[in-house]
Amino acid sequence: MIIVDAISVQAGEFRLDDVSLRVPTGGYAVLMGKTGCGKTTILESIIGLRSVARGRIWLHDREVTHLKPAVRGIGYVPQDGALFSKMTVEEQMGLALVIRRVPAAAIRGRVRELAELLGIAHLLHRKPRGLSGGERQRVALGRALSFRPRVLCLDEPLSALDDETRRQMCDLLAGIRVKTGVTTLHITHNLVEAQVLADCLFRLENGRIEMVDLAEAT
Numbered sequence: 001m002i003i004v005d006a007i008s009v010q011a012g013e014f015r016l017d018d019v020s021l022r023v024p025t026g027g028y029a030v031l032m033g034k035t036g037c038g039k040t041t042i043l044e045s046i047i048g049l050r051s052v053a054r055g056r057i058w059l060h061d062r063e064v065t066h067l068k069p070a071v072r073g074i075g076y077v078p079q080d081g082a083l084f085s086k087m088t089v090e091e092q093m094g095l096a097l098v099i100r101r102v103p104a105a106a107i108r109g110r111v112r113e114l115a116e117l118l119g120i121a122h123l124l125h126r127k128p129r130g131l132s133g134g135e136r137q138r139v140a141l142g143r144a145l146s147f148r149p150r151v152l153c154l155d156e157p158l159s160a161l162d163d164e165t166r167r168q169m170c171d172l173l174a175g176i177r178v179k180t181g182v183t184t185l186h187i188t189h190n191l192v193e194a195q196v197l198a199d200c201l202f203r204l205e206n207g208r209i210e211m212v213d214l215a216e217a218t
Contacts, residue, residue, distance in 0.1 A: 007055030
């Protein structure tokens with residue numbers, strides 16, 4: 001479960017006040033809204049990359065409002081994937097486990113497991129240069145899922161992909177949600193993407209989040 005309870009947050013001169021959001025455990029929520037309305041600001045607040053002035057944030061049964069990002073247990077996929085240019089795909093996907101001091105054999109096993117799930121086992125020894133957009137996002141997704149997070153946050157992860165690759169990634173994300181049960185919050189501008197993936201859809205407009213009926217979304 002993700003609970004954002006009446007938070008106020010500042011990003012430069014931009015400010016959001018009294019914003020609330022609730023995603024049920026195991027749910028796949030999509031947050032939409034115009035460019036610059038504050039979607040990423042909310043996501044960064046949940047992750048812990050941006051401090052909140054007021055309000056509270058809960059992830060499942062734990063309040064995390066003032067905890068550091070590393071201890072919130074969130075898998076995060078930024079818009080550009082943020083891959084490290086000098087690391088192989090295998091190294092990228094195992095990084096979070098290395099940081100957590102997981103034994104090397106267990107890291108190799110987990111990376112192989114995810115690579116098979118994501119269809120990138122043949123890329124493990126490659127570096128990011130030369131990977132397609134879809135391949136890069138699969139690597140970023142594998143890195144985010146490596147430590148089995150209970151919450152996954154995605155910031156427009158498919159925005160730079162062509163239509164066919166986006167459809168493939170939507171299928172992949174839907175399958176991962178079924179297999180892992182991870183509670184997901186996904187930001188996008190793409191309504192088709194939202195309709196395919198979401199079981200709860202939110203719109204941020206004029207500083208307020210409202211739930212949208214998926215059947216009536218246009």
